[in-house]
Amino acid sequence: MIAMLQQFRAAGGKLAARIFVSGSALLIAACGAAEPALTYSDGVVRASGWSGPAPADGWDSVLVVRASDDESAPAMLGDYVEHGGVVTFTPRFAPTPGVPLHATFHVKHSTLEATFGEPAKALAATTTVAHLYPSTDEWPENTLKMYLTFSAPMARGEAYERIRVLDDQGRAIIEPFVEIEQELWDTSGTRLTVLFDPGRIKRGLVDNEESGPPLVVGRKVTIEVDPSWRDATGAPLAETFSRVISVTQAVRDGVRPERWTVAAPQSADADLVVRFDRPLDHALAQRAISVTRDGGRLPGRVALEDDERVWRFTPDQAWAPGDYFIAVDGVLEDLAGNRPGKLFDVDTMDASQSTEATPVTAIPFKVR
Amino acid sequence: MKLKVLGATGIAGVIAAISLSATAAPTGEAKLQSAGALAFAPNGVLLIGDSTAGQVVAVETGDTAKAAAGKVEVADLTGKIAALLGTTADQIAVNDVAVNPASGSVYMSVSRGLGPTAAPVILKADRAGKLSEVKVDALKRSAVSISNAPAADAKNARGQPIRQEAITDLGFVNGQVLVAGLSNEEFASSMRTIAYPFTGGAKSASIEMYHGAHGQYETAAPVRTFMTYDVGGKPSVLAAYTCTPLVQIPVDQFKAGAKIKATTIAELGNRNRPLDMIAYTKDGRDFILMANSARGVMKLDAAKLESYPNISTPIADKAGVPYETIAALEGVTQLDKVDETSAVIVVAAADKSTALKTIALP
Numbered sequence: 001m002i003a004m005l006q007q008f009r010a011a012g013g014k015l016a017a018r019i020f021v022s023g024s025a026l027l028i029a030a031c032g033a034a035e036p037a038l039t040y041s042d043g044v045v046r047a048s049g050w051s052g053p054a055p056a057d058g059w060d061s062v063l064v065v066r067a068s069d070d071e072s073a074p075a076m077l078g079d080y081v082e083h084g085g086v087v088t089f090t091p092r093f094a095p096t097p098g099v100p101l102h103a104t105f106h107v108k109h110s111t112l113e114a115t116f117g118e119p120a121k122a123l124a125a126t127t128t129v130a131h132l133y134p135s136t137d138e139w140p141e142n143t144l145k146m147y148l149t150f151s152a153p154m155a156r157g158e159a160y161e162r163i164r165v166l167d168d169q170g171r172a173i174i175e176p177f178v179e180i181e182q183e184l185w186d187t188s189g190t191r192l193t194v195l196f197d198p199g200r201i202k203r204g205l206v207d208n209e210e211s212g213p214p215l216v217v218g219r220k221v222t223i224e225v226d227p228s229w230r231d232a233t234g235a236p237l238a239e240t241f242s243r244v245i246s247v248t249q250a251v252r253d254g255v256r257p258e259r260w261t262v263a264a265p266q267s268a269d270a271d272l273v274v275r276f277d278r279p280l281d282h283a284l285a286q287r288a289i290s291v292t293r294d295g296g297r298l299p300g301r302v303a304l305e306d307d308e309r310v311w312r313f314t315p316d317q318a319w320a321p322g323d324y325f326i327a328v329d330g331v332l333e334d335l336a337g338n339r340p341g342k343l344f345d346v347d348t349m350d351a352s353q354s355t356e357a358t359p360v361t362a363i364p365f366k367v368r
Numbered sequence: 369m370k371l372k373v374l375g376a377t378g379i380a381g382v383i384a385a386i387s388l389s390a391t392a393a394p395t396g397e398a399k400l401q402s403a404g405a406l407a408f409a410p411n412g413v414l415l416i417g418d419s420t421a422g423q424v425v426a427v428e429t430g431d432t433a434k435a436a437a438g439k440v441e442v443a444d445l446t447g448k449i450a451a452l453l454g455t456t457a458d459q460i461a462v463n464d465v466a467v468n469p470a471s472g473s474v475y476m477s478v479s480r481g482l483g484p485t486a487a488p489v490i491l492k493a494d495r496a497g498k499l500s501e502v503k504v505d506a507l508k509r510s511a512v513s514i515s516n517a518p519a520a521d522a523k524n525a526r527g528q529p530i531r532q533e534a535i536t537d538l539g540f541v542n543g544q545v546l547v548a549g550l551s552n553e554e555f556a557s558s559m560r561t562i563a564y565p566f567t568g569g570a571k572s573a574s575i576e577m578y579h580g581a582h583g584q585y586e587t588a589a590p591v592r593t594f595m596t597y598d599v600g601g602k603p604s605v606l607a608a609y610t611c612t613p614l615v616q617i618p619v620d621q622f623k624a625g626a627k628i629k630a631t632t633i634a635e636l637g638n639r640n641r642p643l644d645m646i647a648y649t650k651d652g653r654d655f656i657l658m659a660n661s662a663r664g665v666m667k668l669d670a671a672k673l674e675s676y677p678n679i680s681t682p683i684a685d686k687a688g689v690p691y692e693t694i695a696a697l698e699g700v701t702q703l704d705k706v707d708e709t710s711a712v713i714v715v716a717a718a719d720k721s722t723a724l725k726t727i728a729l730p
Contacts, residue, residue: 067454068450073448074448074452074498074499075452076452076453076454077452077453092452093454094454096454096455099456153483154482155483156461156482156483156486157461180534182535182536183534184532184534185484185532186531186532186552187484187530187532189484191530231482232481232484232485281553281554283553287553288554337555344555
């Protein structure tokens with residue numbers, strides 16, 4: 001249901017007509033069919049009653065539509081078309097409900113004014129934080145990143161104002177994250193990647209030495225999400241999100257696929273199940289581990305279980321007997337950003353650490 | 369030329385290992401899905417970073433005539449943009465501002481809407497403060513994809529890849545578009561160099577950066593922002609990482625197979641995020657002006673940048689290139705150079721209202 005307030009005023013401010021219209025937009029004939037009129041429907045402003053050639057200064061010199069109560073605001077961008085004495089203005093973007101459209105039509109030595117618009121939509125606070133990764137409640141002191149997922153697409157531009165890390169006294173830790181203005185969202189706007197400030201994690205940097213790491217071993221922190229964070233519709237979150245995390249020893253060891261436990265499928269329709277030696281990065285454990293046979297990637301579904309410690313693969317088609325590999329891409333990271341063969345934070349004084357990430361690690365298994 | 373930086377913290381030398389060459393494929397009819405970082409190539413070619421589509425779009429604006437003299441001033445910038453686009457100011461984000469050196473006109477990348485489907489809009493401000501749209505779809509343009517993610521990437525329910533690379537900054541030097549990117553999954557960034565015009569099979573060198581702290585610890589270092597600058601007669605990149613001070617790398621070292629030791633030339637003070645940076649000459653002396661999140665606007669003496677020794681020992685606060693802080697400039701979120709005597713800035717007030725202003729270069 002569209003409700004519209006239309007006001008018609010002749011030049012000089014005399015009120016000619018003021019009509020509430022409910023339902024679909026109607027042509028207002030208050031001034032008579034041959035008289036100039038302004039109407040609005042389907043997001044388009046129509047000014048009728050024009051006669052003669054097109055104005056020398058363009059249609060926007062005779063029909064002005066302003067999407068603001070501020071008279072100094074510029075006119076809306078849009079396209080003008082004239083046909084049979086009716087000038088049609090189609091805004092560049094459909095006006096946001098609740099925004100008033102003030103139309104002014106200079107025609108036949110008079111000025112017609114009208115205000116249109118659709119009522120603002122009520123915003124329903126329904127969106128929630130769906131999950132916070134890492135799923136485990138024990139995060140190493142040098143945890144590099146976390147992912148927040150939401151039940152619906154979120155607004156951009158306010159993430160770092162809305163996520164707080166509280167220490168065990170309930171005090172907000174100052175600037176725990178590296179603030180990337182663009183914000184690291186996925187395409188759907190439902191997953192945000194948040195990086196703990198590497199300057200405070202990496203050893204030897206000023207921020208690390210002066211401010212210390214945001215997470216301190218042996219302490220508890222609370223990750224809290226402020227419900228005033230808007231979703232993509234502009235509505236706030238339905239509720240506050242918070243989770244208490246215990247901070248554990250830093251992990252300074254490359255990801256070690258050789259320590260994983262592989263349970264090869266024992267039947268044609270069984271899953272392949274791999275247990276890691278530590279929780280791995282939620283996104284990369286899904287993307288960077290695959291099953292190959294004869295060099296080709298096997299299509300299938302991946303699920304992570306037990307707080308990203310278990311990787312379960314269900315092939316699209318039943319297993320055929322033979323030799324397979326689990327291929328581990330070198331971009332795989334643990335919670336602290338360590339990769340296979342490569343530490344996040346390399347001590348160059350220790351020659352054994354100065355290695356490149358292993359591009360691909362292949363773990364063989366057999367289906368009988 | 370501009371710079372957006374973060375993480376003024378520590379330390380020392382930087383090694384950039386150019387590890388791979390990726391093919392940056394030119395795409396056909398470029399359709400913008402988002403508009404973020406902006407930069408200009410010569411002859412009024414506007415480069416737009418489109419992180420959502422994973423591409424850089426080059427638009428031939430045809431805007432090469434010198435703009436009229438005078439200051440560009442737009443009060444209540446986001447309010448005015450909202451009125452132009454039929455919405456409210458809280459739905460508007462000004463993502464970047466760039467001045468076309470060919471004309472002196474001010475361009476802005478804007479998002480209309482809040483979420484992933486926010487519409488990208490490119491606006492131009494004239495000297496009278498009038499805003500108009502640059503209709504990208506109606507202009508000659510080309511694009512190059514920067515997504516080199518494998519086809520088997522995880523996809524969402526709509527078949528879109530979940531992995532994305534945020535384009536953190538763009539630049540242009542010697543016929544090359546420079547693109548700094550940061551992944552939303554692996555802790556990795558890239559600096560791509562892509563020849564312009566974008567041609568079939570254009571090669572882009574993807575450069576992985578490493579940061580050596582105190583000469584002992586070394587980590588991957590995402591490029592936060594950069595600008596191109598002539599250092600000792602050599603086209604160079606002045607870059608800032610997510611966790612490091614200002615470094616410089618000669619552009620001619622950006623080739624496949626090279627190992628680069630970049631030079632840390634300034635410590636910017638910790639808990640500070642440089643936002644934008646421009647270079648200019650005044651009274652025969654070279655300066656860099658840098659807008660920051662926490663430490664106001666800094667004016668750095670850019671004389672003989674090549675002469676600064678690499679800062680390789682722990683620094684308590686700041687060191688290297690000397691600078692003074694311009695106290696009068698507060699709340700600057702965007703900065704770009706108009707000419708050798710003036711710059712445009714976007715200033716945000718405490719109530720989140722914004723203004724586009726022209727300032728005399730200090």
